[in-house]
Structures are given as structure tokens and as C-alpha cells.
Amino acid sequence: MTDTDNTQPAKFKAPSHLAYQVRDREGGDSFWTLIGSAWAHKDGKGLNVQLHAMPFDGRITLRVIAEKKA
Numbered sequence: 001m002t003d004t005d006n007t008q009p010a011k012f013k014a015p016s017h018l019a020y021q022v023r024d025r026e027g028g029d030s031f032w033t034l035i036g037s038a039w040a041h042k043d044g045k046g047l048n049v050q051l052h053a054m055p056f057d058g059r060i061t062l063r064v065i066a067e068k069k070a
Helices: none
Strands: 017-024 030-040 047-051 059-064
Touching: 017 047, 030 059, 047 059
Parallel strands: none
Antiparallel strands: 017 030, 017 059, 030 047
16 A cells, blocks of 8 residues: 555646536526546546535536636
8 A cells, every 4th residue: 555645636737627616606607616626547547536515505517617707
């Protein structure tokens, strides 16, 4: 057994996704709160997710980080 922890993303690599808690509101709109980030595995078959908050209701949505338009 090793003490290597593969659950944390590499410190030098930027996340590929952002994690949001999504709560539905009346009128059909949803309220999105940024709660963490995710890093894609090198083989492209999974993600490591690091959350800064845990939602008790609603859902977690992962979205690819898009480049901001100038």
C-alpha cells in the first residue's frame, strides 16, 4: 500500500470543468452557485471533483470552462 493520494488534482494543472449547485426557482428559472471544480483524467474516462460546499438540495452540474470573449 502506498500513501499516494490520487484524489487531488495536480497543483499546476488548471481545472477543465466548474461545479455548480443548481436550484430551481418558481417561474422556470434556476439559480446557479459555483461550488467547486473538476479535472479530467489523462485517459479522458473520468473526472476528479473538488467541492468547496456540499448542496443539501438541488443538483450538481459540471460545465466545461469556456474561454471568455473579449
